[in-house]
Amino acid sequence: MSLLSMFKGKGPSGFGYGSTAESVTEGLDLSGHTIVLTGCNSGIGKETLRVLTKRGAHVIAAARTVEKAQAACDEAGGETTAVACELSDPASVQACAERVIALGRPLDAIICNAGIMALPTLNQKLGYELQFFTNHIGHFILVTSLLDTLAENGRVVMVSSDAHNGAPKEGIQFDNLSGERGYSAWANYGQSKLANLLFANHLAKRLQGTGKTANSLHPGVIHTNLARSMNPIARGALAIGAPLVLKSVGEGAATTCYLAVHPGVEGMAGKYFSDCNVGKSSSRGRDEEMAAKLWEVSEKIAAEVAA
Numbered sequence: 001m002s003l004l005s006m007f008k009g010k011g012p013s014g015f016g017y018g019s020t021a022e023s024v025t026e027g028l029d030l031s032g033h034t035i036v037l038t039g040c041n042s043g044i045g046k047e048t049l050r051v052l053t054k055r056g057a058h059v060i061a062a063a064r065t066v067e068k069a070q071a072a073c074d075e076a077g078g079e080t081t082a083v084a085c086e087l088s089d090p091a092s093v094q095a096c097a098e099r100v101i102a103l104g105r106p107l108d109a110i111i112c113n114a115g116i117m118a119l120p121t122l123n124q125k126l127g128y129e130l131q132f133f134t135n136h137i138g139h140f141i142l143v144t145s146l147l148d149t150l151a152e153n154g155r156v157v158m159v160s161s162d163a164h165n166g167a168p169k170e171g172i173q174f175d176n177l178s179g180e181r182g183y184s185a186w187a188n189y190g191q192s193k194l195a196n197l198l199f200a201n202h203l204a205k206r207l208q209g210t211g212k213t214a215n216s217l218h219p220g221v222i223h224t225n226l227a228r229s230m231n232p233i234a235r236g237a238l239a240i241g242a243p244l245v246l247k248s249v250g251e252g253a254a255t256t257c258y259l260a261v262h263p264g265v266e267g268m269a270g271k272y273f274s275d276c277n278v279g280k281s282s283s284r285g286r287d288e289e290m291a292a293k294l295w296e297v298s299e300k301i302a303a304e305v306a307a
Contacts, residue, residue: 011277013264017220019276020250021051021257030057030261034105036146038062038085038139039114041072044159044219047253048113052261053078060100062114087114087138088125090305097145106151109260112139112196113159122183126305129179131188136195137305140298143203147212153266156214157259158200160272164285166190171284172198172294177301197272197281198291199298204270205288206295213269215259218279222252 010016015024035052039045040061052059053076061076062085063069069082081103085096100107115135123130128137143156150156167190176182200216207214258276259265272281284290 011275013258013277015254015258015276017247017275018251019254019258020248021047021253022054022250024254024258024262024276025051025055028055028261028263030055033057033108033261034060034103034151035109035111035260036060036062036100036107037111037113038087038142041068044222044249044253044256045113046072046076047249048111048256048260049073049080050076051253051257053080055261057108057261058105060103062096085114085138085142087142088130088134090126090138090141090302093138093141094145094306097142100146101149105149107146107149107154108151109155109157110143110146110150111157111159111256111260112143113256114139115159115192118185118189120185122179124178128177128301129183129188131192132177132179132195135189135192136199137298137301139196140199141302141306143199144299144302150212153211153213155212155260155265156200156203157256158196158214158216159219159256160196160200160216161190161193162218162274163190164194164197165282167194167282167284171287171290174293174297177297194282194284195294197285198287198294200272201270201286201288202291202295207269213265213267215265215269215271215273216281217255217259217273219252219255220247220275222247222249 035057040049041063049061058079060081061069061073062083064086066084073080073082083096083099086092125133166186168187197216200214203214255273255276271278
């Protein structure tokens, strides 16, 4: 627990900054629930896997390789299915979706947790900047492929971040998705997290009237291996300050688990959550026109890279 956890109170939900994945799911029986989770093998994804299986859910746990996913499942125990899902590889994402569909289980939740952060230099995949392609396009392909499998009242949970505030001033740079006209490690990471948020918002609109929902969240700042791409000085400063300002992994996974399974979220859609309560995104995060354009562009990219 960080020192901040001691001073920040609880919100309207009854939970807050210091709540953990275990505390927000306490007393819930998730037997019979099936949940897809990306990034299951480290950080808040690993904690999410552990807690949801502890509560009785069957978690279809995805990592870059099936070996990594299986190792996480073995450690978590409970009812799991390990699958490979390399989000930067459309063929891997599609194979993952087909594997999930073949299980024949309605999905109570799809948790899009995996991601890469602050790559120091421009990396591309299939002509697109890698953070945008991995964090957004990979999840876009996965979720849209699984929508028909989503159960009645099923939930899509997008792990975004307050880092979306650091996206370029115009928001999504539709004329620079390759990154070739300018690249910044943190601005492009912020753009990918803004894309996660806008995707959830627009998906929520498209799901209106179905009983299915989509929301996004800021997990808090957690010292996980997402920071592996940061320079050594920045990583060192992060480690020194961690006990003061950073959430524990349990606290970091709390909002994810809350959105995925808590009865208090039933019927809520198109919201951005922080500390297990409705928060406020940037103005760009509420830009419906940009969200609609992102969906259209993402569909075109998904079709292009699948060809």
